[in-house]
Amino acid sequence: MIFVTGGAGFIGANFVLDWLAAADEPVVNIDKLTYAGNLENLAGAQSDPRHIFVQADIGDGGQMAQLLAQHRPRAVLNFAAESHVDRSIHGPEDFIQTNVLGTFRLLEAVRGYWHTLEARAKADFRFLHVSTDEVYGTLAPSDPAFTEEHNYEPNSPYSASKAASDHLVRAWHHTYGLPVLTTNCSNNYGPLHFPEKLIPLMIVNALAGKPLPVYGDGQQVRDWLYVRDHCSAIRRVLEAGKTGETYNVGGWNEKANIDIVKTICALLDELRPRQDGKSYAEQISYVSDRPGHDRRYAIDARKLERELGWKPAETFETGIRKTVQWYLDNPQWVANVQSGAYREWVQKQYAQPEGQVAA
Incomplete structure (x- = not known):
């Protein structure tokens, strides 16, 4: 049995569904069910007896210890995190509580449980921490991509x-011997993505006839990783990764934000044309850049390919087409996540100085 924390969110839910499709091993899925945790994401596992869902907070160390003692997992995979940069600018305390204190308390609960294991089970146990390329800071256009040795900035x-959470995981390995693995991924996209992030927001707004808000000049560059490729990479790291090591997971798809938006518009023009015959690109609206907006991220994933034999299966062209099609095929999911709180957030984030809402 494995534990997955944050398994009702975008990446976590995709991982749980992929795990159940690829393996017979049961999953205990723990999620606090904040705004981005959506049980509807797990509809495909609802009747699967191998899937055990528990609503709980990783910051509740006592409950984590109780669940670990009850279910006795061989591995804990930590997806639980507050993950939206704009939300962190408006309300950073939630990010400190979940990403720093929550990770600390989870590590302590896991450390206590790990010490109760018999020798073979203790040696085989793994704590896999899922992180981001954003810890490395920003790159100039000509800089080489982030490697695992890049300084944190x-x-x-x-x-x-x-x-901070990555540093805690590293420290618990070096100080206490906890067998940890860390993955740092580039920007994920794909099914079940909460529509406050770039790709799903553009799809949803385009179909609704709303402006497509692009920060600044739109030339911010990101490496894009299809979420199911990310899931396969995590499975591989869990299977064969060396304890204490970090593995960068990337899609080898560096794209400027404005090019992403234009690609989405072109796909929608093909798959769901506007009734007036015009292109969705006419809805693009440039808005004020956000504070401290990193200019470029790029992941060098050669270590993962060299040491563990993993590389992504999807190109950006195949992955983005699948993603757009998924949103076209699942309008009810989109409608259900667009609560009043979601609409208030989008209006707050993208409202222009004169009061025009650009989302």
Whole structure:
């Protein structure tokens, strides 16, 4: 049995569904069910007896210890995190609570449980911490991509909180011997993505006839990783990764934000044309850049390919087409996540100085 924390969120839910499709091993899925934790993401596992869902907070060390003692997992995979940069700018305390204190309390609960294991089970146990490339900071256009040896230089409350959690995981390995693995991924995209992030927001807004808000000049560059490729990488690291090591997971798809938006518009023009015959690109609206916006991220994932034989299966062209099609095929999911709280957030984040809402 394995434990997955944050398993009702975007990446966590995709991982749980992929795990159940690829393996017979049961999953205990722990999620606090904040705004981004959505049980509807797990509809495909609802009747699967191998899937045990528990609503709980990783910051509740006592409950984590109780669940570990009850279910006796061979591994804990920590996806639980506050992850949206804009939200971290407006309200950084939640990010410190979940990403730093929550990780600390989870580590302590896991450490206590790990010490109760018999010799073979103790040696085989793994704690896999899922992190982000944003901990490395930003790159100039000509800089080489981030490797696992790159210095940490976080520039937002979100990335600083994730960097802190990475350091805690490393320290618990070196100080206490806890067998940990860390993955740092590039920008994920794909099914079940909460529509406050770039790709799903553009799809949802385009279909609704709303402006497509692009920060600044739109030339911020990211490496894009299809979420199910990310899931396969995590399974591989769990299976064969060396304890104490970090593995960067990337898609080898560096794209400027404005190019992403234009690609989405072109796909929607093909798959769901506007009734007036015009392109969705006419809805693009440039908005004020956010504070401390990193200019470029890029992941060098050669270590993962060299040591563990993993590389992504999807190109950006195949992955983005699958993603757009998924949102077209699942309008009810989109409608259900667009609560009043979600609409208030989008209006707050993208409202222009004169009061125009650009989302």
